[in-house]
Amino acid sequence: MDVSGLPPARRILIMTAHPDDADIWVGGTSARWVDDGHDVHSVFFTRGDKGHGDPAMTPQRVATLREAEQRAAAAILGVPRLTFLDFADGELAWSGPGLAETATRLIRQERPDTVVTHDPYTGAPGYREPQLHPDHRAVGLAVVEACYFRVPGPLYYPEHRAAGLEPHRLREILLIMSEHVDHVVDIATTFERKVQAVRAHASQFGHRADLEGFLRGLAARAGGGPGVPLAEGFKRLVLS
Numbered sequence: 564m565d566v567s568g569l570p571p572a573r574r575i576l577i578m579t580a581h582p583d584d585a586d587i588w589v590g591g592t593s594a595r596w597v598d599d600g601h602d603v604h605s606v607f608f609t610r611g612d613k614g615h616g617d618p619a620m621t622p623q624r625v626a627t628l629r630e631a632e633q634r635a636a637a638a639i640l641g642v643p644r645l646t647f648l649d650f651a652d653g654e655l656a657w658s659g660p661g662l663a664e665t666a667t668r669l670i671r672q673e674r675p676d677t678v679v680t681h682d683p684y685t686g687a688p689g690y691r692e693p694q695l696h697p698d699h700r701a702v703g704l705a706v707v708e709a710c711y712f713r714v715p716g717p718l719y720y721p722e723h724r725a726a727g728l729e730p731h732r733l734r735e736i737l738l739i740m741s742e743h744v745d746h747v748v749d750i751a752t753t754f755e756r757k758v759q760a761v762r763a764h765a766s767q768f769g770h771r772a773d774l775e776g777f778l779r780g781l782a783a784r785a786g787g788g789p790g791v792p793l794a795e796g797f798k799r800l801v802l803s
């Protein structure tokens with residue numbers, strides 16, 4: 564178990580499926596990165612357009628609402644750069660080769676030191692709801708495979724090179740929602756901001772009476788092994 568203040572990252576690209584994923588699982592760490600002057604860019608493959616229980620809503624209205632909530636949350640954490648892609652919520656696992664190409668292109672554009680994404684390898688005996696969402700596993704698989712094989716491989720997508728996007732080798736991947744946590748970040752100094760950021764996703768958490776208690780429990784479980792009271796936990800893959 565590696566417990567550190569922070570990984571030595573400079574350019575961080577967070578690639579998640581829906582608005583709110585990043586704030587729940589890496590929000591406290593993101594705020595620390597921002598506070599320390601690192602460049603943090605968060606990419607959302609969907610606008611979460613199916614994430615509403617009211618059948619009178621439309622996917623378009625939900626998408627507009629959730630993008631606004633995400634922008635408010637990012638402002639609380641200080642994350643300055645957000646990109647919303649137009650993949651359909653719930654359909655990423657069946658979106659075809661465009662998902663891998665998009666992930667590769669974004670990483671070649673941004674040239675990050677660290678990529679944060681979903682752990683696609685849930686493993687036994689996980690089966691927790693966040694890990695079962697097909698969008699999470701689809702984004703995680705596309706991004707992890709892109710980092711290892713597609714982004715550094717010059718024969719993948721030669722049209723990228725023609726457009727000035729060179730192959731790139733990044734330093735590490737941090738996986739969220741993982742059953743195999745081996746890297747823990749202390750978020751005591753940013754936990755309150757994380758709570759406010761998650762609260763900004765009112766369409767998702769407005770019904771939850773004790774949101775802070777829920778997040779405190781999540782943070783305690785993440786740090787439980789190495790004895791960090793408020794933490795976020797990741798599986799860390801080192802590439803170079």
Ligand SMILES: [Zn+2]
Nearest residue numbers: 580581584699
């Ligand atoms: Zn999600």
